[in-house]
Amino acid sequence: MSSPFHLKRAGVALAVGFACAAVPAAAQAARQVGLGTAGNFSVLAGSTVTNTGPTTMSSQLGLHPGTSVTGAPVASATHISDGPALQAKSDLVTGYNDAAGQASTALATAELSGQRFVAGAYRASSSLLHSAGSVTLDAQGDPNAVFIFQIGSTLTTGSGTSVALVNGAQACNVFWQVGSSATFGTGSTFVGTVMALTTITANTAATFNGRLLARNAAVNLDTNTIITSGCAPGTTGDSPTTGGPGSDGSPTDGTDGLPPASRSNRNGTATLQRSPGSPGSPGSPGSPGVRDCAEGFRGTVRGRQIKRVVFRMDGKRIANRTSSPFRVFVRAMPGKHVIKARVSFKDATVAKTLKMDYRACAAALLRPRQGPSRFTG
Amino acid sequence: MRRGVGASAVVLALAGWGTSLAAPAHAGARVAASQPLVELKRDHVARRAPDADARPVDAIPIRRPLTGVRTVLPVLASAIDGKGQAWMRVRLPGRPNGRKGWILAAKTRSRSTAWHVAVDLSERRVSVYRDGRVERQWQAIVGSPSTPTPRGLFFVEEAVALSPLDAGGPYALAASARSEVLQEFAGGPGQIALHGTGNLAGALGTAVSHGCIRLSPAAITWLARRIGAGTPLTIKA
Numbered sequence: 385m386s387s388p389f390h391l392k393r394a395g396v397a398l399a400v401g402f403a404c405a406a407v408p409a410a411a412q413a414a415r416q417v418g419l420g421t422a423g424n425f426s427v428l429a430g431s432t433v434t435n436t437g438p439t440t441m442s443s444q445l446g447l448h449p450g451t452s453v454t455g456a457p458v459a460s461a462t463h464i465s466d467g468p469a470l471q472a473k474s475d476l477v478t479g480y481n482d483a484a485g486q487a488s489t490a491l492a493t494a495e496l497s498g499q500r501f502v503a504g505a506y507r508a509s510s511s512l513l514h515s516a517g518s519v520t521l522d523a524q525g526d527p528n529a530v531f532i533f534q535i536g537s538t539l540t541t542g543s544g545t546s547v548a549l550v551n552g553a554q555a556c557n558v559f560w561q562v563g564s565s566a567t568f569g570t571g572s573t574f575v576g577t578v579m580a581l582t583t584i585t586a587n588t589a590a591t592f593n594g595r596l597l598a599r600n601a602a603v604n605l606d607t608n609t610i611i612t613s614g615c616a617p618g619t620t621g622d623s624p625t626t627g628g629p630g631s632d633g634s635p636t637d638g639t640d641g642l643p644p645a646s647r648s649n650r651n652g653t654a655t656l657q658r659s660p661g662s663p664g665s666p667g668s669p670g671s672p673g674v675r676d677c678a679e680g681f682r683g684t685v686r687g688r689q690i691k692r693v694v695f696r697m698d699g700k701r702i703a704n705r706t707s708s709p710f711r712v713f714v715r716a717m718p719g720k721h722v723i724k725a726r727v728s729f730k731d732a733t734v735a736k737t738l739k740m741d742y743r744a745c746a747a748a749l750l751r752p753r754q755g756p757s758r759f760t761g
Numbered sequence: 762m763r764r765g766v767g768a769s770a771v772v773l774a775l776a777g778w779g780t781s782l783a784a785p786a787h788a789g790a791r792v793a794a795s796q797p798l799v800e801l802k803r804d805h806v807a808r809r810a811p812d813a814d815a816r817p818v819d820a821i822p823i824r825r826p827l828t829g830v831r832t833v834l835p836v837l838a839s840a841i842d843g844k845g846q847a848w849m850r851v852r853l854p855g856r857p858n859g860r861k862g863w864i865l866a867a868k869t870r871s872r873s874t875a876w877h878v879a880v881d882l883s884e885r886r887v888s889v890y891r892d893g894r895v896e897r898q899w900q901a902i903v904g905s906p907s908t909p910t911p912r913g914l915f916f917v918e919e920a921v922a923l924s925p926l927d928a929g930g931p932y933a934l935a936a937s938a939r940s941e942v943l944q945e946f947a948g949g950p951g952q953i954a955l956h957g958t959g960n961l962a963g964a965l966g967t968a969v970s971h972g973c974i975r976l977s978p979a980a981i982t983w984l985a986r987r988i989g990a991g992t993p994l995t996i997k998a
Contacts, residue, residue, distance in 0.1 A: 449839050451795065465797055466871040470839060474847040474866075481845075718989065719875055750986050752920035753828035757927035758949030759956060760908070760940050760972040 411504030412487045414530040417559045419577065419595075420475025421468065426459060426612040427596050428472055429584075429603040433457065437588070437607030443595075444699070448473045450602075457605055458737050460726055461699040468699060476597050480579045483532050483561035497545070503529035507536075514541040521575070523553035527616070531576070536563045539578070543569040543587075547576070555593040556615040565601075568592075652733030654687035656725050656740055677745035680715040685725050689733060694726040697742075716744040792879070794893035797836040798872040798991040799849055799864075807862025811840040811848035818862035819853055825919040825990070827935055833872065833991030835916050837861060852916055854937035855950070859913045876988055878917070878934075878955070880974055880996040882910055885966050887955065887976060889984065897983065900965040902958070902975035910972050911938045911953060915994040920985050923959070930959030931978055932985035936994055940972040955994075957981040 422428055426441035433447055435455030445459035448469035453462065463469040488505035496514040502522050512535045523529035529552070533539075539562045549555065558576030560566070565583040568574055568590040576594045578584060583601040586592070592610045596603050658681070685693045685705075693710040695703040698721055703712040714723070721742045728735040801823045808815040825832055834851040840863070841847055847866035852859075877890040880901070888898045904910035915938040923930040928947075933956035940951035955974045963969045965977060974996075976984070 449797075451797075465873070467866070467869070470847050470866055470871065474841050474845055477841050478845045717872075718987070719873065750920070750989060752922040752932055752985050753830060754924070755827035755919070755921035755933075756948075757921075757923050757929050757933065757956075758827070758947050759929060759933060759935065759952050759954040760943050760946045760949075761928055761961065761970060 411502055411506065412489045414486055414488075414503060414505040414532040416528075416530050416557065417479050417483045417532065417577070419479040420472070422472040422476040422479055422597055423577075423595070425472055425595060425597065426610045427457070427603050427605070428469070428476060429598045430473065430600040432602045433605070434602060435605040439605045439608045439610075441608075441610035441612065443610075443612040444468075446472050455605070456739075460737060461696050461724065462722065463699045466699065473599070476579060476599055479559075479577075479597075480561055480581070480599060483559050483579060484534055486532055486534075488532070488534050497542075501531060503531055505532040505534065507534045509536045511535070511538040511540065514539075514545050514547075516542050516545060518546045518548045520548045520550055521553045521558060523549070523551045523557075525551050527552045527554060528557065529553060530557045530559075532559045532561065534561050538562065538564050539566040539580075541567070541569045541572045541574060541590075544571045545569055546573040549575060554615050555613060558594065566596075649731045650729075650733040651731055652687065652689035652727075652729030654685050654690055654693075654725075654727040654729075654736060654738060656683055656685050656723075656738035658683050658740065677743040680713060680744075681721070681723055681740075681742040682713045683711070683723060683725070683740060685710040685727055685738065687727070689729045689731050690727055691730045692728045696724045696726070697721050716742070718744050718750065792877045792890045792893050795873050795875055796877065796991075796993050798833050798874055799836050799851060799866075800870040800872055800991075801832045801834070801864075801868070802870060803868045805864040805868070807851070807853055807864050809862065811842050811850070811863045813842075813844075813846070813865075815863070818860065819855070821853065821862075821864065825935075827921050828919050830919050830990055832918075833989070834864075835991055835993055836871075839866070852914070852937065854916075854918050856939045858911050858915070858938055858941070872991070874989065874992050877993045877995070878984070878988060880910070880955075880994070882912065882968075882996065882998050885968065887974060887980070889988070897980075899976055899980040901955075901980075902963045902965060902970050903968050904970050904972040905968050908940065908942050908971045910970070910974060910996060911941050912996050912998055913938070915953075915996065917988055917990055917992040917994055919990050920988065921954075922985070923956070925959070928960045929954070929956035929973070929975065931957050932981045933957070934981075934984060934988055934992075934994075938994070938996065943971060946971060955981065955984065 424444055425446045426443040428446040431450040433453040435457040439457040441459045444461045446463040446469040448465050451465050486505045488507035491506050491508045496519040497517050500520040521531050555575045560576055560578045562580040566578050566580045567585045570587045572590045574592050579597045581599050584596045584598045585604040586608045588606045590608050595612055693705045695712040702714050723740045723742050725738045804823050805821045807818040807821055836849050838850040848863045849866050850863050853862050875892045879888045882903050885901055885903050887901045889896050915936050918935045918937050921933045933954040936953045938953040943951040953972050957978045958975050
């Protein structure tokens with residue numbers, strides 16, 4: 385081919401009204417990347433997760449083997465150096481290798497801006513840059529169309545850039561395999577699952593419809609919204625939809641993905657309170673000499689318009705309440721624990737996650753079993 | 762284009778006692794605030810490398826021999842092999858002292874502990890840390906010059922409640938350490954423990970034991986109610 389960026393579709397040139405409607409010719413077909421349990425995470429990192437400002441994600445946050453999450457990003461559950469996080473990291477390696485190993489067509493330029501891509505796997509031997517404007521992913525009416533970008537080094541997007549999904553393209557079918565680190569510009573919107581070998585940095589107010597999965601190093605966040613949605617087979621949206629929250633084709637103002645009419649009906653409130661009388665709670669006579677610990681945790685979510693509360697401890701689901709009182713009691717192994725209550729509402733109020741720490745007393749729980757004395761003495 | 766990690770495993774050291782302390786912890790030294798642990802959910806084989814074909818180091822049973830509690834081991838590092846299987850490098854109990862090995866992460870449960878026990882043999886003192894800070898300190902009896910307490914990085918295998926008639930009651934924290942002098946003692950494998958002074962002679966602050974660390978009944982009771990299996994144990998000269 386003389387240039388890989390001639391517009392072709394099944395060998396027939398199309399006259400499409402885009403300013404720069406070029407696609408690589410003879411794009412290699414791509415198949416769905418198997419993420420395993422890593423698909424359950426909005427953010428997954430290896431060393432640390434740092435955050436500044438109010439960052440929310442619709443799915444889970446995971447970290448392994450690192451243990452430091454700073455800045456309190458809000459997630460449906462958090463797994464820090466535990467079994468689910470380890471398994472997800474293992475599955476991420478599999479997914480990363482799957483994406484990297486698929487046959488691909490080399491990109492002619494390292495600049496994505498203004499490009500239009502049909503389904504397929506594309507390869508950038510070095511870095512890839514999306515400096516301005518929009519890049520378009522065109523599913524050509526196939527909701528199962530898969531887009532894979534294999535990037536040898538870095539992926540960088542500029543401020544205010546966006547990724548447009550057209551003709552049925554879905555964020556769940558877009559994968560970015562990054563050989564080193566990915567950086568997303570301030571206020572940019574991005575689509576797809578980013579699998580970076582090293583670090584992922586999302587600058588202020590960048591929004592995502594997908595996942596940020598870093599194999600070995602950090603994910604750095606700053607006032608970001610990360611929506612991780614599943615596929616909707618059969619969807620064939622014809623109108624271009626800018627990726628990121630609200631990319632379901634419905635009209636939005638780009639703030640939270642809800643139609644403006646729905647936003648006026650948000651009266652829900654919720655707070656999580658530790659109930660008095662938790663056995664061994666601080667100050668009670670049940671745990672002398674142990675700092676701020678309790679034998680058990682008893683908490684209640686109170687508020688308006690509450691439809692359902694799912695309680696989790698250290699990421700594991702412990703209770704599901706669909707009617708008042710929205711209450712939970714748990715008695716845990718000694719040590720620090722995190723209780724989270726995911727609250728959904730009857731009206732259009734956006735679901736929220738409430739969090740509270742709980743330290744189970746060691747003194748009240750450990751009772752060594754009887755055994756023989758066979759030591760050196 | 763990077764095409765995966767190849768056959769060699771990616772090894773990730775864990776921040777914690779296992780790797781972050783260049784020098785053994787003792788009273789006044791820095792101790793990691795938390796130690797990752799792993800609880801076995803089946804018998805495992807520990808290997809020399811994170812590879813199913815690597816040479817076995819030892820078979821690790823799911824339960825400890827004295828009380829039957831689940832085996833809990835400190836985790837030092839993790840790795841993913843060329844087949845995508847997750848592995849953990851763990852400390853192992855038994856001889857020779859200080860053994861380590863790799864076990865598959867499958868059929869295990871991740872835990873952690875904020876506790877750390879440190880023994881200073883020259884000061885004959887036991888310090889217990891929580892979240893990296895000293896919580897309690899006691900005088901202790903340590904091994905005599907002819908049967909010294911082994912030094913190194915170990916962990917608590919299991920806590921044992923002893924009968925009033927047993928030597929060393931009322932409790933013992935059985936350690937992963939073994940005596941380097943006594944191959945067998947009292948029907949056991951020369952296992953080192955922190956235990957009480959019940960039915961035993963000797964004054965606290967002396968070096969007269971056969972290698973174990975003896976504490977007052979009050980001190981060992983306090984420990985036994987808080988220190989669980991897998992808790993790091995550092996013994997320094």
